[in-house]
Amino acid sequence: MEEFVLMKGNEAIAEAAIRAGTDGYFGYPITPQSEVIEYLAAAKPHERTGMVLLQAESEVAAINMLYGGAGAGKKVMTSSSSPGISLMQEGISYMAGSELPCLLVNVVRGGPGLGTIQPSQSDYFQSTKGGGHGDYRLITLAPASVQEMADFVSLGYDLAFKYRNPAMILSDGAIGQMMEKVKFKPQQPRSKKSPDWATTGKTPDRERNIITSLDLDPARQERFNEKLQAKYKKICEKEVRYEKIQCDDAEYLFVAYGTSSRICQKSMQMAREEGIKVGLFRPITLWPFPYNEIRMMSGQLKGILSVEMSAGQMVEDVKLAVEGKVKVKHYGRMGGIIPTPDEIVENLKQNIIGG
Amino acid sequence: MADDTISTKELIKEENLVYKKSKILTDNEFHYCPGCGHSTTHRIIAEVIEEMGIQSKTIGIAPVGCSVFMYNYMDIDMQEAAHGRAPALATAIKRLLPEKVVFTYQGDGDLAAIGTAETIHACNRGENITMIFINNGIYGMTGGQMAPTTLVGMKTSTTPYGREVSLMGNPIKMTDLIVNLPGTYFVSRQSVHTPGNVRKTKKAIRKAFEYQALNKGTCFVEVVSNCPSGWKMTPVESNKWMAENMLPFYPLGDMKVPEK
Numbered sequence: 001m002e003e004f005v006l007m008k009g010n011e012a013i014a015e016a017a018i019r020a021g022t023d024g025y026f027g028y029p030i031t032p033q034s035e036v037i038e039y040l041a042a043a044k045p046h047e048r049t050g051m052v053l054l055q056a057e058s059e060v061a062a063i064n065m066l067y068g069g070a071g072a073g074k075k076v077m078t079s080s081s082s083p084g085i086s087l088m089q090e091g092i093s094y095m096a097g098s099e100l101p102c103l104l105v106n107v108v109r110g111g112p113g114l115g116t117i118q119p120s121q122s123d124y125f126q127s128t129k130g131g132g133h134g135d136y137r138l139i140t141l142a143p144a145s146v147q148e149m150a151d152f153v154s155l156g157y158d159l160a161f162k163y164r165n166p167a168m169i170l171s172d173g174a175i176g177q178m179m180e181k182v183k184f185k186p187q188q189p190r191s192k193k194s195p196d197w198a199t200t201g202k203t204p205d206r207e208r209n210i211i212t213s214l215d216l217d218p219a220r221q222e223r224f225n226e227k228l229q230a231k232y233k234k235i236c237e238k239e240v241r242y243e244k245i246q247c248d249d250a251e252y253l254f255v256a257y258g259t260s261s262r263i264c265q266k267s268m269q270m271a272r273e274e275g276i277k278v279g280l281f282r283p284i285t286l287w288p289f290p291y292n293e294i295r296m297m298s299g300q301l302k303g304i305l306s307v308e309m310s311a312g313q314m315v316e317d318v319k320l321a322v323e324g325k326v327k328v329k330h331y332g333r334m335g336g337i338i339p340t341p342d343e344i345v346e347n348l349k350q351n352i353i354g355g
Numbered sequence: 356m357a358d359d360t361i362s363t364k365e366l367i368k369e370e371n372l373v374y375k376k377s378k379i380l381t382d383n384e385f386h387y388c389p390g391c392g393h394s395t396t397h398r399i400i401a402e403v404i405e406e407m408g409i410q411s412k413t414i415g416i417a418p419v420g421c422s423v424f425m426y427n428y429m430d431i432d433m434q435e436a437a438h439g440r441a442p443a444l445a446t447a448i449k450r451l452l453p454e455k456v457v458f459t460y461q462g463d464g465d466l467a468a469i470g471t472a473e474t475i476h477a478c479n480r481g482e483n484i485t486m487i488f489i490n491n492g493i494y495g496m497t498g499g500q501m502a503p504t505t506l507v508g509m510k511t512s513t514t515p516y517g518r519e520v521s522l523m524g525n526p527i528k529m530t531d532l533i534v535n536l537p538g539t540y541f542v543s544r545q546s547v548h549t550p551g552n553v554r555k556t557k558k559a560i561r562k563a564f565e566y567q568a569l570n571k572g573t574c575f576v577e578v579v580s581n582c583p584s585g586w587k588m589t590p591v592e593s594n595k596w597m598a599e600n601m602l603p604f605y606p607l608g609d610m611k612v613p614e615k
Contacts, residue, residue: 023451024447024450024451026447052447052450052451054446054447054450056443056476057472057473057476058472060440060443060472060473061440061443061446061472061473061476062443064436064437064440064443064444064447064473065443065444065446065447066447067434067436067437067440067443067444067447068416068434068436068443068444068445068446068447068448069447069448069451071434071444071448072414072447072448072451072452074447074451076447076451090437091437091440094437098435199414199432199433199434199448200414200432200452200455201410201411201412201413201414201431201432201455202410202411202413202430202431202432203411204411208426208429208430208431208432208433209432209433210426210432210433210434210435211433211434211435212417212426212434212435213435214423214424214435
């Protein structure tokens with residue numbers, strides 16, 4: 001039986017990547033996630049599974065390596081942090097437009113610009129609302145522990161291949177850097193089979209495979225977009241994931257993901273000690289967002305505090321979910337500052353309960 | 356009187372055929388302008404793939420530019436890259452499928468401007484891929500703007516009074532950079548403006564595909580080409596202009612050949 005090990009979130013992603021049967025990792029170092037490629041380099045994945053590891057010349061090259069590898073039917077991934085993920089946006093749009101699966105990891109740091117290397121959650125809009133050009137969506141998973149950093153690697157691949165769409169693990173510098181116990185799944189073999197759409201060389205038994213997002217005919221391009229939207233609708237119906245903690249008797253609700261959700265657990269405990277019935281709703285998929293699940297709670301709630309290490313990005317989705325039936329406010333810190341449990345409780349009291 | 360001409364019926368008999376369209380070319384009509392070197396170079400690549408019998412193991416990467424639709428014409432598996440990124444795609448495909456033959460086909464804007472980093476680093480790492488570089492000194496698809504390889508004094512829609520070094524900088528000799536990188540194994544510069552040059556280009560492209568099996572590094576062939584529409588010339592005039600102006604600046608020949 002596998003034992004628990006103590007590991008950084010970034011290292012857990014790397015180990016899980018090898019065990020998930022990743023065919024290729026292509027990345028470019030950036031703080032606070034460089035441990036991913038460093039761990040992989042030290043772990044000799046080529047000897048363990050035959051996995052390809054390459055430090056690319058840039059994030060732009062890395063995402064396009066993913067495009068090539070995914071187009072060849074392979075399980076490919078990259079990891080980066082906010083500025084690097086910005087550089088990848090064109091490639092992500094191309095992959096969505098060419099219906100290519102891949103796993104992306106964003107260990108978010110504060111922005112905008114070069115910003116800071118400290119943790120933040122200010123890339124929510126970028127991940128869930130587009131980022132790159134065109135009408136596409138990115139399956140976005142938000143881990144709240146080192147264990148989930150590991151577990152979401154194979155979940156991300158499963159969703160990416162099931163829907164032929166890029167999937168992203170949206171983490172942050174705190175979860176990437178902190179050490180926790182983690183238990184890994186056993187080694188999965190790398191797949192020997194290729195999807196029938198992959199460019200592996202045209203054999204006489206099939207037509208040629210072409211990976212492209214280009215179609216200049218507007219009628220065909222519209223039909224293709226409708227096909228994409230139908231796929232996204234299906235993902236929204238089937239793949240919403242979330243966790244509810246002490247929500248049954250809740251009169252107030254924290255909505256938070258990742259590091260903020262960890263802090264809110266403590267805030268919830270402190271508030272309940274004072275007799276405030278507050279629960280925690282943790283979206284695990286940020287896209288698709290659990291709109292219905294939050295809306296269904298709106299009857300029992302007097303107010304919702306959306307907590308995020310940003311100026312207030314997810315709060316827009318929380319407001320959309322409850323359709324004005326419940327008061328919703330945002331509380332967050334920016335620029336790499338992590339809020340403390342008591343300042344969240346204080347904000348709940350002032351802006352939701354008293355406000 | 357003996358009739359020594361052969362009838363059409365005789366002519367189309369298999370044994371009398373001296374030339375026909377490669378099976379690797381699809382029946383889609385080329386969208387290229389009449390006289391453009393892209394068509395000839397596509398045909399050469401198709402013939403090389405057919406003659407080497409590597410259709411089932413070849414994966415091509417099309418660029419952004421005039422040859423963006425290359426995959427419509429080649430009966431092989433292909434991927435369409437974002438502008439300039441073909442060498443990154445090819446790098447991953449070849450590393451993940453090392454038994455396959457992987458090539459990129461890129462124009463001067465794609466390979467020598469926006470994709471310079473990917474070009475230099477793929478060649479410097481010595482990726483075991485084949486890169487075909489079409490250099491016609493202009494952006495054809497977007498309507499004739501200056502390319503990184505546009506000659507000094509050459510008029511384009513963004514250098515309407517001619518390229519002036521003090522304002523627009525120098526034309527870049529990409530292949531001269533590539534040849535100095537330790538990762539390249541075979542580097543050649545050819546053209547397709549005369550039948551003799553077509554034969555030489557085919558020879559170079561064939562080598563660039565054959566050497567890939569040796570796993571010794573990147574094989575790179577530049578094809579100096581014309582752009583009758585972009586240059587606003589007839590095909591014949593454009594080939595003449597190319598020979599007189601492009602070739603002195605981009606001289607033809609093998610630039611790096613494997614040591615025997």
